[in-house]
Amino acid sequence: MILIANTNGNPMPTIATWNVNSIKARLPAVLRWLERARPDVALLQEIKTVDDGFPEQEIGDLGYACAVHGQKTYNGVAILSRLGLEDVTRGLPGDDGDDQARYIEAVVGGTLRVASIYLPNGNPADSPKFPYKLAWMERLRAHAAGLARLDEPVVLGGDYNVCPTDGDVYDPAGWRDDALCRPDSRERFRALLHLGYTDAIAVRHPRPGVYTFWDYQGGAWQKDNGLRIDHLLLSPLAADRLEDAGVDRAPRGEPKASDHTPAWVRLREEA
């Protein structure tokens, strides 16, 4: 994506989020995407590796600093930035017994705070995984409330594993009882909006069918049987600077694709 200068001649930062479903399996695709789309900041989820296995060298060669919160086999999140990367914190506060690597936060470009979020899936919805998901969402709400009060703009991007509305699901009736669509999940997603956060894709593209995920099975991509579950939530100070947002469908159509595709937001420079 091309950087567009504002009236002051400053480039506007682009922040993208992508669940890559294994950074090792996806490295060629991620490098191609970084070279083409050139996001200033990339929030990655499901890297499925420990910190030492993250390809920092290859990604660093493209000009990105990396902050990684990895885990063996499952989960794992990272932040890539070519605007500088500081004040990195790993893990979502609120449960010292939670060892799943699903949250990393940092300051980029000196003043913009970002988080890469891999929210628990929660299926099957009658298993302990669902209450874990809901408790995790409550912890996120509590933490996001504090972030919204900072003087810095905040972008909370990632795989939320929530379809906020029926328009975000290709078959709402069939998915009604799924953990991604259950009323409890949607209520807790709306609780984040009630704090003052803006769903950038939803406000920029207020229509059904703006999907970010297509299952590997059943020809879902070819049939456009998708879900919108990857979101970029903007704090009020970030939302004031919203220039554009979108979904980059191209990576989903490439060989050896992730089942998710990147979503992005572009912010105006500070006045």
Added chain:
DNA sequence: ATGCCTTGCGGAGCAAGA
């Protein structure tokens, strides 16, 4: 149809994803 893919792990066939 708890399958249909894809990945990690480990060296066969699960578990997990959404």
